Amino acid sequence: MQIKRNIALSDSGFIFDPSTGDSFSTNPIGLEIIRMLKAGTSHADIRTSIVKTYMTDEATFEKDLYDFVSMISKLKLSEQDEKEKD
DSSP states (O other), rough: EEEOTTTTEEEEESEEEEETTTEOOOOHHHHHEEEEEETTOHOOOHHHHHHHHTTTHHHHHHHHHHHHHHHHHHHTOOEEEEEEEE
């Protein structure tokens, strides 16, 4: 999964979709994940980075990442990438 290219992100966690006019907000970790997805970072690399940086356990983060990515998809902020299966 990759975030749509036209999605605008602010440093405060504000997310804007200019194609629909919808806006959302997220916390700093959510913003970090969205930025990594927008850059094309794999789920495995995101998991490694967040688990290491925030000293959380992998199982908890895996569930949280799945929930977060599902929400991004439902909000139509992503472009599905068939190569990403993690």
